[in-house]
Amino acid sequence: MGENPDFRPHGDEIPGVVGGVVARVNGLSTAEKRERLEDLAPEELAEIEAEDEGDDHDLPDLPNVDEYDEIRMRAAPNPNGPWHIGHARMPAVIGTYKERYDGSFIVRFDDTDPETKRPDLDAYDAILDDIAYLGFDPDDVIIASDRVETYYEHARELIDAGGAYTCSCSGETFSELKNGGEACPHREKDAETTHEEFRAMIDGEYESGEMVLRVRTDIEHKNPALRDWVAFRMIDTPHPREEASDYRCWPMLDFQSGVDDHLTGVTHIIRGIDLQDSAKRQQFVYDYFDWEYPEVVHWGHVQIDAYDVKLSTSTLKEQIDAGELDGWDDPRAPTLQSLRRRGIRGEAVVDALIALGTSTSNVDLSMSSIYAANRELVDDDAERYFLVRDGERFVVEGDPDAGHPPLHPDHAERGERTIPATAGVLLEPDDVPAAGERVWLKGFACVRREGDGSADDGDAASDKRLVVTDDDIDAVRDGDVDVVHWAPAAGGIDVRMRTPEGDVDGVAEPDFAETDVDDVIQFERIGFVRVDEHGSDESVVYWTHP
RNA sequence: GCUCCGUUGGUGUAGUCCGGCCAAUCAUCUUGCCCUCUCACGGCAAGGACCAGGGUUCGAAUCCCUGACGGAGCACCA
Structure with a gap:
């Protein structure tokens, strides 16, 4: 109508005229549409397909890249402490652009205020470590005070x-x-x-x-x-x-x-x-x-949900000095060191930050988008184990002696675990069935709760019993019986799980001892964790995400 | 007070330059279903947004004006 003003008064009638045609075209399959377009206007088809190819960037193109032989960018941190999650945006974006344009990435420490923003001598290396964790390798590092x-x-x-x-x-x-x-x-x-x-x-x-x-x-x-x-x-x-x-x-x-x-x-x-x-x-x-x-x-500025503490290096430093946080890698701290210790890969942090784009308005980053990106990276490798928190002890009557759930549900070839049941089992309070009800101990068998717990006569209470039934897995498939995780009442491993909300204690199955420090595994029905330490008294894991 | 900048679902983002192809993209999220001996993974479906009001126009998320809201600077901080 821009070209034919005469049509303007009839604008309202257009939908009725073209509607039928549009509906017919929309009814065609993609292949059919492509074929028709090739007949009618091959040059437009080429144009559309060209657009599709270069259009998968998460970040917008940098301005005027054609005017430069080489794209050079710099991150200019003030070395006053290790980085929090918000700081990661700079290397994430610059590093991504560097890869796209085959450019350069310089780190320049802007440390020209020895007083108000007094540099922390450890921060220079800590920041370079953080950048390496994110997966980037600066082309050059310079220091303003030089x-x-x-x-x-x-x-x-x-x-x-x-x-x-x-x-x-x-x-x-x-x-x-x-x-x-x-x-x-x-x-x-x-x-x-x-x-x-x-x-x-x-x-x-x-x-x-x-x-x-x-x-x-x-x-x-x-x-x-x-x-x-x-x-x-x-x-x-x-x-x-x-x-x-x-x-x-x-x-x-x-x-x-x-x-x-x-x-x-x-x-x-x-x-x-x-x-x-x-x-x-x-x-x-x-x-x-x-x-x-x-x-x-x-x-704009990045705010992160899920943290009580403010996203500020100086605030974090105060909290660490005051003993409110154990250090820069405390699981409650919104720092990169904390995420690393929790088993979140730098790549996941970068993915989530890149998705924020580069708009000038302030943005809220959901931790769930970092979690989603990380889960995609670790799920396939993460072996499964059981951890029981606040375990309630039950004796088990009947065969078999042990449960054998797989190490990974999608990878039977990796083998299975062995969880002994002869000395009784531990269940999380929420999973304990009511008297007379059944529950499926995953990898083991279906059991029925006997006794209502009223006759509390000591450790192995006579009425805290689980009797193996002859139900097969159809009981679960029918939806009558819940599948729960469990741990042996004897021979388990004491575990302290450190989370952003505080520490949680529990007992893991014996095979958990076979994991290596730094492994990211999944405690079934609880979440992913990174193995931090296998000590003589207990093992320590850091909670990664659900 | 002066000066800049911004505002698309719960969150982030595409689209805004060059108005119609937008009954608005993708991801995350929430819910339901399927799969499953995990509440993981995977599959399917559903939910949810153009800050407000005027104006221009046959037609506005897109252009113009006003307002609201938010952010930033006005440091011998970075």
Whole structure:
């Protein structure tokens, strides 16, 4: 109708006219439709099939990739602690793009604040471990505090270009002037004086707070966030890295990051919305140097359901110091170290984070999507065992001596387990049948509950008995009898299962001892766990997911 | 207060640039059924969304305006 305006008044009649045809086409099979289209418009068919091929990306294409010979991206963490789940988004997305475009992935530690965001010396390696856990291998690792001289050199060039001036206003004073769109008296000083004062900053002749180097942007810019921002300031506290401990004049993020992105050839910057204004700030520096600003993608914050604790490195650190958490890999902590210990593969974390895309709105990540991705990875390999929590003891009367459930229901060739029943069995309280009712002990037999438990005469109460019946499996198929897991009353293995909700104790079947540390197995009807330790008193497992 | 940005089912996402192919995709989730000696895996089915109101148009998730709600920045933090 765009082409034939005459039809417009008749728009309402269109559905009636074309409806029959549309219904007929929809009734055709895909193959038939393809055939018809090939007759009518082969070029359109080719177009559709071309679209189908390249359309399976979870992430949108990066902007303007054709304009660059190589796509280079960087993750720029602040090394103040091991990573939580939200941090994993950066390497997950960058790593995925790197694979798609055959690009580069640089890790740059932005550790230029020895005081407020004081780096943790262990965090550098911890973060690189976290990245390796996720399955990525950075092409290069650089540390900003190694590059301070480079930032000084560029600051001098910027001063020469008229793009910076030293300023001794207090933060408060300057803020007031700036919010009114007014320059401070230092703004017009000559380059020579600025050079002299900047040299004195580098030499440490000022105390913290006495002097800064500002970038000359536009003091009347309508966005107050962009007006003459600070590029360098004095910090009295020495940097924790010995190599950098003598510096007192430190660059701010926007200067350091902007210079490094250019010098390391970064083509695409991916970062959070908290840095939305950074590109606009840094653009002023890029203009003075006549550099081309990289492409930028911003994304929103990630919140994760299922955790009480906040997704914040500093909060986690406080909780660990206060003893509320056992450490960074406490199962209650939303950290990558915790997920790793629980047996969740980095690949599953990456899959779930990639599915979030890169939208600028804030997103909630469900742990269930990480669980779903991980279950897909581990289910086929996970051998099955029984664990009984809060076991109630019953004697068993009748044959056989032991149960033999398979190690994996889909893989009979892997063999079966042996669970002795002669010394009695343990059942979870929820699974105990009422007096006279039956229950199927999985891998063993159908049993009937005798006695109602009222005559409590000790450990092997005479009325806590399970008598083997002659029912066959049809009893289960008919839906009359529930199948439950169980453990032997003697010879089982004490297990402590650590979960995000706290520790749970139980007894596992004897064959559980054959598992190796790091194996991910499934306790049937409970969930997947990772074997953490086989101790002399007990074994410890970490709960993975249902 | 000033300045940016966003809003599609419970969650995430596709579609928005270039209005009709959208009675809106896919995944997760929930429920039911099938399979099954696990509440796992697998299969089938169902459930559930275009923030609101105006405008433009034959036609709006898509374009325009207003509002609501949410987020971010205005640091000598990153």
